[in-house]
Amino acid sequence: MKIVVDAMGGDYAPVNIIAGAIEAIKEYQVCICFVGQQDRIEAELKKYSYPKELVEIVHAPEVVEMDDHAAVAIRQKRKSSITIGIGLLKKGGYDAFVSAGNTGAVVAASTIVLGMIPGVDRPGIGCVIPSLKNFNLMIDMGANTAAKPEHLLQYAKMGRIYVQEVIGRADPKVGLLNIGSEEGKGTGLEKEAYKLLEENIKSFIGNVEANEIYTGKADCIVCDGYVGNVALKVSEGLMESVGTLMKREIKKNPIAILGALLLKNSLSEARKSIDYAEYGGAPLLGVDGLVIIGHGRSSPKAVKNAIRCAKSEVEHNILAKIKEVL
């Protein structure tokens, strides 16, 4: 198995990317093709000992910055690690592409270079989210911010397969993110999508309200990319703010500091089950190739886990299975 990794993508690239990929090579024996500025990749690689036969480097002189405008970056930086990396996947001989870089650019380049799977109009970013019960998939997290009802139906079909094959749960329940529980709630998009899902997805359980996302009510939650992106980022921001707030309160009181020390293990266990880095990568579903998007602030662990996701998608032959259903 050969996985193409964007060595230049992410806030801490290439350092964290290469650190995580080296861990993945050792743990999973996958072959990694780093795409990016060759001198910088080589300089990083020198820090590690690893089986040389599992590493390949493809030079890409240009770097898409995290705040570059996606469409402009794709047009103007034709020799970026993103475009060249996805080009390798398209050409063949490689199984998946992993990037923690500019999400918009990865989505745009994947759509243009790989094309869409027949029967899918728009790509969707699936995000594996923790819940009180287990991991579930939410799609779309921001690839498509003007979703139409039929896009949500396509997301549901693809998402079900992902949950079934990669997360490993039989007959996944599909829910529609909405602002009320009854049919007829929401905007025109949700009303229409509700009907389509009801007609076409046997395991459709109806609306899921935003306060139910983390309860595990649905195995696959579909939504417009704009709303999904907000839901994801609110969660991230809230956890950070609450963490900061708790630390601030605890520091005021020596007894609380002792309490926090005693709690440390339990809290880190709890934290582990809600940490995106533990899952690592978000599949870009709908494009004709396996593309995994990592968080821009990916730690080495998150990069390693994104590669694990890629490996798992390859092993489960997820692309062929999606094509079969759509």
Place this chain on the structure above:
Amino acid sequence: MKIVVDAMGGDYAPVNIIAGAIEAIKEYQVCICFVGQQDRIEAELKKYSYPKELVEIVHAPEVVEMDDHAAVAIRQKRKSSITIGIGLLKKGGYDAFVSAGNTGAVVAASTIVLGMIPGVDRPGIGCVIPSLKNFNLMIDMGANTAAKPEHLLQYAKMGRIYVQEVIGRADPKVGLLNIGSEEGKGTGLEKEAYKLLEENIKSFIGNVEANEIYTGKADCIVCDGYVGNVALKVSEGLMESVGTLMKREIKKNPIAILGALLLKNSLSEARKSIDYAEYGGAPLLGVDGLVIIGHGRSSPKAVKNAIRCAKSEVEHNILAKIKEVL
């Protein structure tokens, strides 16, 4: 000051509503007019001792249930506590209306009975949200799920006045909730709203991403009601799930239980600063009258604080000030 309180609104009505209102009467010496089923109100009131001259009861035989369809409820239950209560505010002699009942029905009845303030097209629910720095206002949290750019500008104008007068902060910074930080991000709504806000609001600071909501970056964040509702409910659901998860981990380990006991005070301080019940009420801005919406699951404390919000809005003459600017 006379505040009309919907005694039948909320999951724990009339019990929590009357308990909270009695606390408010004692603490703030406001006069409360309870609207609802007279016998049930009287039965609850018997539990308390309170200055009788500060309590009035207006009978409303019908009850809008929390899951009633808003428009249908308003049409069919013309003698509900919501419709009669808002009618009292319209008639005069009362200063504000507080309800923890069916939000959609309160919004619809307020719009129909009170009418809009000239210059405002749609009402918006403002939600006072805690941040690492202080309290801020986010508007709209779900009154208007098909917002147009000019609605967001109206929300910004009203929200600024609320933050300035009621929360008490000079020259509040206004931000636009969006999925990216740069101008040009988002859907057509956000792109157009960005221009309008830039042209009309001096203290406009640009886009605020959803992970920045709780950082205090903006004093007033404007957004479409659908997105605002999702953001609010995701936050609620996440805090609940994390709480459940932490308890589950802590229970596994006796040392952690001891740690949690030592931490209790600090955690409850931290919790207090993010607890909606501490703030209590969400102002419905844009309608021609002071309406405060409480959380459906309001505790007595939340009800008391919603009445405190109402009192504060009356004292700061917020309605006249909004009319002046719009």
